[in-house]
Amino acid sequence: xxxxxxxxxxxxxxxxxxxxxxxxxxxxxxxxxxxxxxxxxxxxxxxxxxxxxxxxxxxxxxxxxxxxxxxxxxxxxxxxxxxxxxxxxxxxxxxxxxxxxxxxxxxxxxxxxxxxxxxxxxxxxxxxxxxxxxxxxxxxxxxxxxxxxxxxxxxxxxxxxxxxxxxxxxxxxxxxxxxxxxxxxxxxxxxxxxxxxxxxxxxxxxxxxxxxxxxxxxxxxxxxxxxxxxxxxxxxxxxxxxxxxxxxxxxxxxxxxxxxxxxxxxxxxxxxxxxxxxxxxxxxxxxxxxxxxxxxxxxxxxxxxxxxxxxxxxxxxxxxxxxxxxxxxxxxxxxxxxxxxxxxxxxxxxxxxxxxxxxxxxxxxxxxxxxxxxxxxxxxxxxxxxxxxxxxxxxxxxxxxxxxxxxxxxxxxxxxxxxxxxxxxxxxxxxxxxxxxxxxxxxxxxxxxxxxxxxxxxxxxxxxxxxxxxxxxxxxxxxxxxxxxxxxxxxxxxxxxxxxxxxxxxxxxxxxxxxxxxxxxxxxxxxxxxxxxxxxxxxxxx
Amino acid sequence: xxxxxxxxxxxxxxxxxxxxxxxxxxxxxxxxxxxxxxxxxxxxxxxxxxxxxxxxxxxxxxxxxxxxxxxxxxxxxxxxxxxxxxxxxxxxxxxxxxxxxxxxxxxxxxxxxxxxxxxxxxxxxxxxxxxxxxxxxxxxxxxxxxxxxxxxxxxxxxxxxxxxxxxxxxxxxxxxxxxxxxxxxxxxxxxxxxxxxxxxxxxxxxxxxxxxxxxxxxxxxxxxxxxxxxxxxxxxxxxxxxxxxxxxx
Numbered sequence: 001x002x003x004x005x006x007x008x009x010x011x012x013x014x015x016x017x018x019x020x021x022x023x024x025x026x027x028x029x030x031x032x033x034x035x036x037x038x039x040x041x042x043x044x045x046x047x048x049x050x051x052x053x054x055x056x057x058x059x060x061x062x063x064x065x066x067x068x069x070x071x072x073x074x075x076x077x078x079x080x081x082x083x084x085x086x087x088x089x090x091x092x093x094x095x096x097x098x099x100x101x102x103x104x105x106x107x108x109x110x111x112x113x114x115x116x117x118x119x120x121x122x123x124x125x126x127x128x129x130x131x132x133x134x135x136x137x138x139x140x141x142x143x144x145x146x147x148x149x150x151x152x153x154x155x156x157x158x159x160x161x162x163x164x165x166x167x168x169x170x171x172x173x174x175x176x177x178x179x180x181x182x183x184x185x186x187x188x189x190x191x192x193x194x195x196x197x198x199x200x201x202x203x204x205x206x207x208x209x210x211x212x213x214x215x216x217x218x219x220x221x222x223x224x225x226x227x228x229x230x231x232x233x234x235x236x237x238x239x240x241x242x243x244x245x246x247x248x249x250x251x252x253x254x255x256x257x258x259x260x261x262x263x264x265x266x267x268x269x270x271x272x273x274x275x276x277x278x279x280x281x282x283x284x285x286x287x288x289x290x291x292x293x294x295x296x297x298x299x300x301x302x303x304x305x306x307x308x309x310x311x312x313x314x315x316x317x318x319x320x321x322x323x324x325x326x327x328x329x330x331x332x333x334x335x336x337x338x339x340x341x342x343x344x345x346x347x348x349x350x351x352x353x354x355x356x357x358x359x360x361x362x363x364x365x366x367x368x369x370x371x372x373x374x375x376x377x378x379x380x381x382x383x384x385x386x387x388x389x390x391x392x393x394x395x396x397x398x399x400x401x402x403x404x405x406x407x408x409x410x411x412x413x414x415x416x417x418x419x420x421x422x423x424x425x426x427x428x429x430x431x432x433x434x435x436x437x438x439x440x441x442x443x444x445x446x447x448x449x450x451x452x453x454x455x456x457x458x459x460x461x462x463x464x465x466x467x468x469x470x471x472x473x474x475x476x477x478x479x480x481x482x483x484x485x486x487x488x489x490x491x492x493x494x495x496x497x498x499x500x501x502x503x504x505x506x507x508x509x510x511x512x513x514x515x516x517x518x519x520x521x522x523x524x525x526x527x528x529x530x531x532x533x534x535x536x537x538x539x540x541x542x
Numbered sequence: 543x544x545x546x547x548x549x550x551x552x553x554x555x556x557x558x559x560x561x562x563x564x565x566x567x568x569x570x571x572x573x574x575x576x577x578x579x580x581x582x583x584x585x586x587x588x589x590x591x592x593x594x595x596x597x598x599x600x601x602x603x604x605x606x607x608x609x610x611x612x613x614x615x616x617x618x619x620x621x622x623x624x625x626x627x628x629x630x631x632x633x634x635x636x637x638x639x640x641x642x643x644x645x646x647x648x649x650x651x652x653x654x655x656x657x658x659x660x661x662x663x664x665x666x667x668x669x670x671x672x673x674x675x676x677x678x679x680x681x682x683x684x685x686x687x688x689x690x691x692x693x694x695x696x697x698x699x700x701x702x703x704x705x706x707x708x709x710x711x712x713x714x715x716x717x718x719x720x721x722x723x724x725x726x727x728x729x730x731x732x733x734x735x736x737x738x739x740x741x742x743x744x745x746x747x748x749x750x751x752x753x754x755x756x757x758x759x760x761x762x763x764x765x766x767x768x769x770x771x772x773x774x775x776x777x778x779x780x781x782x783x784x785x786x787x788x789x790x791x
Contacts, residue, residue: 006729006731008730008731008734044554044556044574044576045574047572048574113572115572116572119572131734133730133733136730154730157727158727166724167724168724168725168726168727170726170727170729173729173730173731175730218563295560438770449558450558452554452556452557452558452574453556454556538554538556538557540557540572540573540574541572
């Protein structure tokens with residue numbers, strides 16, 4: 001299709017209105033109000049695609065907007081109590097908090113909704129003159145003839161399933177900028193492209209990911225304890241699977257309950273969604289949720305690789321920041337403050353680049369001299385130690401984090417990529433999950449319903465198969481097609497109505513943009529690309 | 543000719559609406575809001591009439607809280623010319639809306655009013671009809687096709703029995719059905735341009751309209767959840783269940 005495109009010019013274009021991108025825009029306007037900055041956001045509004053626990057450390061925000069309290073930031077619920085439980089099947093062991101590594105102590109932090117915080121950050125950015133365009137996805141990177149990044153193209157709107165223009169076709173346009181900032185969050189599709197194109201991850205351990213689930217529950221007052229932060233490890237996961245839960249008692253009798261599972265799990269029969277549902281039936285958890293009401297559901301992949309997996313974050317004409325690069329601190333279970341700081345540093349470097357022609361590669365030095373780097377460095381050995389299974393990992397982590405405070409004189413490597421970790425189905429143990437009771441546990445359909453997910457139905461499928469035959473020809477036999485289970489939204493199904501020729505079905509309109517399939521598919525056969533702008537979940541208070 | 547289009551800011555159709563714990567209303571805090579879908583059809587139709595050279599200005603009217611400006615901006619980004627916001631509490635009843643629209647008609651003198659057939663939040667489906675009565679203008683409700691020809695228009699209406707074609711004289715008021723057209727996307731450059739288009743802000747008091755509610759809300763609650771269906775193995779079991787469990791035969 002030959003399409004005439006309009007162009008718009010900015011000093012800086014930022015892809016993704018999350019904590020990293022928004023912080024970049026705010027800092028840039030603070031140091032140089034004359035810059036023209038725009039942010040493209042694929043969600044229908046800022047916050048619609050944001051999902052996070054979230055226990056928030058204010059360090060980066062204190063630097064960026066010191067008077068955030070006066071400016072009425074939605075950061076109200078201070079953490080006042082902490083618990084850490086090891087769960088057995090019906091029992092639990094409460095781990096004394098004084099025995100937790102310092103990074104897991106939260107007494108100065110707040111329980112927040114990151115989506116609402118981003119909405120507030122966006123209002124701060126707009127007051128400074130940043131132009132934010134929700135509902136517009138950056139679909140392609142624009143390179144010049146020397147492979148410098150010179151902007152991004154927004155997605156075409158109004159293309160039908162077959163790829164032809166509909167009556168309401170609206171061509172995407174070229175947003176040209178002196179600097180492009182990629183802040184799409186974990187496994188951004190443009191971030192993935194530049195990491196591979198510019199070989200930004202050459203000297204690293206492969207990136208590691210997890211899938212995180214979150215539900216918001218309204219619970220009876222007597223079961224609620226505002227400010228309580230609880231984490232668990234153990235049941236229902238076995239000792240060789242990395243993961244755990246969070247349960248945060250927020251304001252208005254709400255709890256944010258969730259589960260994170262490392263995507264390096266081995267058993268293709270494991271269903272992260274069902275592990276989470278099952279987890280809620282543990283007596284220590286069900287007593288919190290009983291007679292409560294689930295009001296939200298969502299899931300999103302997150303970064304777990306940390307220091308060893310962090311790619312080079314600069315390239316010609318662009319910076320890669322936040323979890324699009326991978327700045328989350330896994331042992332701390334936090335990434336918002338590090339994402340924000342990576343954005344603040346980006347702003348300082350970009351301004352020097354535009355005004356004083358200093359190279360973007362300055363980012364590397366500035367980042368290395370910042371507290372984010374130190375934080376990630378000290379945390380680096382925790383996650384890889386879990387390849388030795390739970391108990392040795394806990395003992396090691398105690399030595400590493402409490403005795404040596406993260407300064408052991410070696411760095412453990414991540415052994416392989418997450419898509420390489422599955423064992424063939426015939427060698428794996430089948431897992432039977434309990435039926436959903438409709439009170440504590442729910443099926444995927446009713447869960448996806450709560451996400452408010454919508455995609456224009458008549459558009460090309462945005463989950464691309466490199467080889468359309470592979471799911472049935474190979475993955476089904478070898479791994480019992482794990483996409484049916486790792487997808488938290490029921491996008492992938494194997495239709496066995498005709499026993500002799502099963503079909504692989506992609507319900508793309510259900511997709512909640514978590515990116516797990518793009519990460520975990522064992523042959524890397526699924527590529528997630530952006531659908532038409534404004535498609536995807538409509539998270540309210542996640 | 544001027545066209546006046548009314549738009550309402552409602553909870554987005556993708557959002558699962560949730561009743562507040564105390565039954566005083568539905569949760570709107572941090573919930574995605576957008577333009578009432580049939581109102582988008584009304585805006586689109588106005589644009590098409592203007593593009594066909596049959597109108598020269600499109601005015602967007604919204605009534606409600608300050609944030610309704612965003613909804614007006616959406617319509618301006620689609621291509622409308624200017625906006626009017628009449629500030630009032632967010633729960634104005636159809637009769638008061640109709641009175642406000644009538645007042646705006648007095649000052650703006652449009653030749654055509656386009657509205658969505660109903661709002662997806664309260665499903666009232668009254669404003670177009672009441673406004674027509676107050677103005678003593680012809681009404682063409684549930685329009686799925688509007689053909690303007692000189693001083694009259696042929697309008698196709700979606701009715702229970704099928705389609706009804708009527709002829710109305712201008713000025714008239716039409717309420718638009720979703721089948722009327724496919725609304726366009728607002729492009730980035732047009733969103734930028736829309737930021738500079740004027741929005742005139744008035745209040746209901748300025749217009750002398752009493753918007754105090756005439757309906758008292760006693761309680762809002764969710765509909766009871768439907769029981770799950772059960773599979774029966776044969777007719778006998780079905781009859782058995784209908785007779786002794788459901789007790790309907």
